[in-house]
Amino acid sequence: xxxxxxxxxxxxxxxxxxxxxxxxxxxxxxxxxxxxxxxxxxxxxxxxxxxxxxxxxxxxxxxxxxxxxxxxxxxxxxxxxxxxxxxxxxxxxxxxxxxxxxxxxxxxxxxxxxxxxxxxxxxxxxxxxxxxxxxxxxxxxxxxxxxxxxxxxxxxxxxxxxxxxxxxxxxxxxxxxxxxxxxxxxxxxxxxxxxxxxxxxxxxxxxxxxxxxxxxxxxxxxxxxxxxxxxxxxxxxxxxxxxxxxxxxxxxxxxxxxxxxxxxxxxxxxxxxx
Amino acid sequence: xxxxxxxxxxxxxxxxxxxxxxxxxxxxxxxxxxxxxxxxxxxxxxxxxxxxxxxxxxxxxxxxxxxxxxxxxxxxxxxxxxxxxxxxxxxxxxxxxxxxxxxxxxxxxxxxxxxxxxxxxxxxxxxxxxxxxxxxxxxxxxxxxxxxxxxxxxxxxxxxxxxxxxxxxxxxxxxxxxxxxxxxxxxxxxxxxxxxxxxxxxxxxxxxxxxxxxxxxxxxxxxxxxxxxxxxxxxxxxxxxxxxxxxxxxxxxxxxxxxxxxxxxxxxxxxxxxxxxxxxxxxxxxxxxxxxxxxxxxxxxxxxxxxxxxxxxxxxxx
Numbered sequence: 001x002x003x004x005x006x007x008x009x010x011x012x013x014x015x016x017x018x019x020x021x022x023x024x025x026x027x028x029x030x031x032x033x034x035x036x037x038x039x040x041x042x043x044x045x046x047x048x049x050x051x052x053x054x055x056x057x058x059x060x061x062x063x064x065x066x067x068x069x070x071x072x073x074x075x076x077x078x079x080x081x082x083x084x085x086x087x088x089x090x091x092x093x094x095x096x097x098x099x100x101x102x103x104x105x106x107x108x109x110x111x112x113x114x115x116x117x118x119x120x121x122x123x124x125x126x127x128x129x130x131x132x133x134x135x136x137x138x139x140x141x142x143x144x145x146x147x148x149x150x151x152x153x154x155x156x157x158x159x160x161x162x163x164x165x166x167x168x169x170x171x172x173x174x175x176x177x178x179x180x181x182x183x184x185x186x187x188x189x190x191x192x193x194x195x196x197x198x199x200x201x202x203x204x205x206x207x208x209x210x211x212x213x214x215x216x217x218x219x220x221x222x223x224x225x226x227x228x229x230x231x232x233x234x235x236x237x238x239x240x241x242x243x244x245x246x247x248x249x250x251x252x253x254x255x256x257x258x259x260x261x262x263x264x265x266x267x268x269x270x271x272x273x274x
Numbered sequence: 275x276x277x278x279x280x281x282x283x284x285x286x287x288x289x290x291x292x293x294x295x296x297x298x299x300x301x302x303x304x305x306x307x308x309x310x311x312x313x314x315x316x317x318x319x320x321x322x323x324x325x326x327x328x329x330x331x332x333x334x335x336x337x338x339x340x341x342x343x344x345x346x347x348x349x350x351x352x353x354x355x356x357x358x359x360x361x362x363x364x365x366x367x368x369x370x371x372x373x374x375x376x377x378x379x380x381x382x383x384x385x386x387x388x389x390x391x392x393x394x395x396x397x398x399x400x401x402x403x404x405x406x407x408x409x410x411x412x413x414x415x416x417x418x419x420x421x422x423x424x425x426x427x428x429x430x431x432x433x434x435x436x437x438x439x440x441x442x443x444x445x446x447x448x449x450x451x452x453x454x455x456x457x458x459x460x461x462x463x464x465x466x467x468x469x470x471x472x473x474x475x476x477x478x479x480x481x482x483x484x485x486x487x488x489x490x491x492x493x494x495x496x497x498x499x500x501x502x503x504x505x506x507x508x509x510x511x512x513x514x515x516x517x518x519x520x521x522x523x524x525x526x527x528x529x530x531x532x533x534x535x536x537x538x539x540x541x542x543x544x545x546x547x548x549x550x551x552x553x554x555x556x557x558x559x560x561x562x563x564x565x566x567x568x569x570x571x572x573x574x575x576x577x578x579x580x581x582x583x584x585x586x587x588x589x590x591x592x
Contacts, residue, residue, distance in 0.1 A: 117523055121320070212552075
């Protein structure tokens with residue numbers, strides 16, 4: 001490794017960081033400005049008279065119940081993460097460790113669907129969700145997304161990498177497959193489960209096109225379609241729109257800060273399947 | 275559907291692998307199926323069934339709001355190729371919007387993240403922190419980055435034009451309202467937003483390349499560029515293939531950026547295929563026509579993916 005001049009090196013890295021961080025900082029600063037100040041030319045960097053007016057406007061409008069959207073987003077993302085963990089881990093364990101007929105066929109089919117572009121399923125799924133009475137409800141955001149193949153694929157790879165000896169020892173002590181799964185395999189898989197939970201949560205939290213079209217009433221919205229509504233309702237009252245965007249950003253940014261390792265791990269793994 | 279029958283038809287008679295030693299033995303013959311069942315129900319309902327159901331819809335004049343949904347054969351597909359049909363020009367305009375976006379963004383999303391990954395693939399203090407910073411925009415959804423950049427790039431009120439104007443550059447670029455600026459915006463924002471995702475995948479791939487290969491290359495001489503060409507690129511091949519195919523698919527799925535930032539502007543030029551399909555199918559409720567469009571787009575993507583796979587294989591043989 002050639003020596004790099006530390007000062008030049010870190011100047012480049014910090015310069016790059018600004019490109020990624022400055023827009024987010026601008027969003028934060030704007031939320032504390034008045035609508036007039038937010039669009040002033042030349043712009044002010046720090047709010048002249050910091051105000052929470054944008055939040056008052058945002059929270060005071062019953063047409064745009066942002067707290068409700070926030071709650072819906074939390075419920076949908078958490079619900080889906082739990083559902084994905086439950087169904088994907090069981091299926092992945094069967095596919096990784098148990099022998100049964102049609103195993104290869106089923107696994108092949110699940111993998112093949114990784115290549116189906118999501119938009120093909122949107123229209124038929126709209127009708128299916130309608131038929132199941134889930135339209136305009138949180139169930140439409142929780143359940144269909146759990147069908148994704150990534151969780152099963154990801155956990156199967158992880159289970160295959162576990163040493164068999166522990167499972168075999170448990171079998172010798174009389175454990176059945178379910179007990180091996182719940183008492184040996186799952187506890188060993190905490191990092192992988194955490195990774196999958198975080199990735200599922202983020203994906204669901206950020207989902208946009210699906211909630212835009214399956215939710216209709218303002219009380220049923222999550223934050224992403226809500227932001228589109230805010231943009232339409234407040235056009236150039238940017239502090240209010242940025243306040244909404246901030247509300248949608250903070251939970252995922254916090255989660256990313258806390259669980260950064262898991263997020264990066266999950267993303268890295270998704271590339272190594274190639 | 276095929277899978278469903280395969281699953282139910284399988285007689286649960288054999289005691290599985292009872293005799294093969296080493297394997298988990300105390301497995302009831304039904305256990306694997308019971309473990310698979312919950313996922314499979316969701317998978318069948320929201321992936322397998324709709325994949326086929328969508329085809330069925332595309333063969334009908336399927337208006338969600340009307341009771342009758344007459345069978346029309348391939349009419350919906352034919353209309354897409356018939357220049358006198360109502361959907362023809364809008365559909366192909368949206369396909370070309372997706373095409374332009376994909377052609378402009380994919381090369382950037384393949385190269386810039388690779389440079390970033392090479393930069394981060396060194397040992398220095400704070401590496402993890404910088405990696406996290408470059409990745410951070412990606413954890414925000416398209417809705418957040420969409421409304422944020424619409425604000426920043428607002429032609430009259432946005433800070434980007436204000437800064438450009440302050441340093442003596444033109445300060446009135448119509449980033450979100452005219453072409454070609456609309457494309458610059460959509461591509462630029464997307465690169466800014468998703469760069470970290472590809473970079474992290476590249477980085478994992480780079481770390482999998484054995485050190486010895488670099489040492490061998492160094493002994494042979496030839497410098498950094500030769501090292502990159504003969505060690506790094508071949509070592510990254512599988513990752514590169516994944517990133518290429520995935521980036522093409524993601525670009526072809528583009529929706530939120532156009533929906534929120536340019537809103538199709540100036541007219542409908544930056545309305546992508548997905549935007550148009552969603553509008554026809556889920557706003558105008560002409561689902562048969564929209565389903566046909568989505569299958570045609572899928573066929574295009576399949577073809578492109580196959581070409582990419584092929585390209586990568588030929589390169590290996592060469």
